[in-house]
Amino acid sequence: MVNKVVLIGNMGKDPEVRHLEGGNAVANFTMATNENYKDRSGEWQKITEWHNIVAWSGLAEYAEKWLKKGALIYVEGKLTTESYTDKDNNERKSTRVKALTIRLLERRESDMSSQSDTSSSSSSNTSNDIPVIEEPEDDLPF
Numbered sequence: 001m002v003n004k005v006v007l008i009g010n011m012g013k014d015p016e017v018r019h020l021e022g023g024n025a026v027a028n029f030t031m032a033t034n035e036n037y038k039d040r041s042g043e044w045q046k047i048t049e050w051h052n053i054v055a056w057s058g059l060a061e062y063a064e065k066w067l068k069k070g071a072l073i074y075v076e077g078k079l080t081t082e083s084y085t086d087k088d089n090n091e092r093k094s095t096r097v098k099a100l101t102i103r104l105l106e107r108r109e110s111d112m113s114s115q116s117d118t119s120s121s122s123s124s125n126t127s128n129d130i131p132v133i134e135e136p137e138d139d140l141p142f
Contacts, residue, residue, distance in 0.1 A: 003078040005097050007034035007051060011071045015063040025060035028051050031073060055099040076101040113116050
């Protein structure tokens, strides 16, 4: 059985990061993916799908440092479902993506504006210079 999600889209908001007892960090954020298609009349339509993402430990710290609203990102992870009781005592379920890999796919504006003249800079700060952190799989596939 496989539970794998791969998303490329834009951050909907800055990550909300909490530091739990014992120093463990957790980040929650939304991201949007878009799909474009032509309808029957030949007009282009755009569908935006919103995804709730949760990242733990090193990935949460990565998100806090590198990810900002609007940034283009790659997220790989797995679907998780949580049950809870809302304020009106109704049973609810929430589905999120537990991130196992996050990669920033573009430079941040602050990185570009802080660069000096490229001719005097020995190395440019491209997205390849941004570290990528992957969480180890905690579930065995069998």
